[in-house]
Amino acid sequence: MPKKSAKKSSVKRVQKDLYEAELQRLQIELVEMQQWVTSTGARVLVIFEGRDAAGKGGAIKRVMQYLNPRHARVVALSQPSDREQGQWYYQRYIERLPTAGEIVLMDRSWYNRAGVERVMGYSTDEEYRRFLRQTPIFERLLIDDGLILIKYWFSVSDEVQQERFASRLKDPMRRWKLSPTDLESIHRWEDYSRAKDAMFAATDIEEAPWWTIESDDKRASRLNTISHLLSSVPYDRLSPDAISIPDRPAGTDYQRPPRELFRYVPDIASRLATK
Template identity: 70%
Template structure:
């Protein structure tokens, strides 16, 4: 967050976010009605805000239509497959949206920097990736790629805030802390990756994310602007009248196990 860009006000952020989320629901219905296959790739440095952006994108979407893919480390069997194979298995069918919380670009980032792949595997990836993505696009898949950029100062601040927050400490892994000492290595890897994979038909879109509110608004707005979605008309829905009772009797309550009324206990403690 620079001096020229103060933090976006919460009121303005929440109002615009809700409007954009309404548009995302329209996008979802268009994807489903038209049989569109949409892939959105979220990449960037650790603590750059990818997860928060994905959460806001999917908050009101149907999980049967919009799916988040965050793959764990590959198994021994997957390591013996073609590198892109396990990602191909996650691609959308007609009428689906898939959001990759990190993607095949792991090979150009963390695997390269941390030495989890060989030089031969790395350069093979950079040669094959443009072809792989062109195959997706030629098959009719809508592919969007976002790189969340965060400054070294803001990244460290977020790491330190996680250290002191028991609700978010799980987000801080040894791999994350390692990224602090390898900042320039990750920068070089990102530059090399962009040089080979930032293509006219499959470009990278950089999201400045020192201000998370701005980054979410900017990313969602851009995504919507790149797709020719329309408002899909749906038949009106009305509730039928409830039919008259046919003599059903509910079983006695003491025959069932109910969860304790924790809410009532809270009210008692509050003196209500």
């Protein structure tokens, strides 16, 4: 169980101005990478796993920020329905795999079975052992079919995790992130550590290795994630199509209807500006 401390951690963070400049550069490259994915019909699946409050969501947000949502999406599944519980375990994930020209980011994945389900007792021992046997086979099949699969594990210290939980508790916009399972993870820190070690031992295969991201410094972890993701996709920079913005044609005899005929959203912003 982690030690509780009132002190703030002494994590050294990347300077904000340096972070923002490098993030912008990397996000431009992400857009270029997506153009290659779309053009070539490649399929890219990126799995984000790790402890609660380890920074997965923030990293996913920065990866997605400027990508074309028609060719990139986030998959974050809720608890399986009764129907899904009767399926082959991987089935509901298979339905959400990327198609040609698409990038999919999984905010947690089939590895729930080796993590929270194992620790919290939501799956049986036999289901767990079957998962460890089948997952390397399953992932090799995906890769053999041409899928680009990248797996990230976000690692956070107990001290920083405790701080982030406390911060969420005080923040009305992020309090929803604190679930009973999240809070239970404080008591089960070592159980999750053992589960992660066993998961790595069984599923850290040459074709689809685990990549660990130290995430006590969120800024650094985001930069490191995007940089590694770019290096893991064998894309080429494509020359953009030439685009010419035409001159706006001269007006004709069109007459706009009176404004009074339309409903407008109340302009509360103008009241703020006058205060």
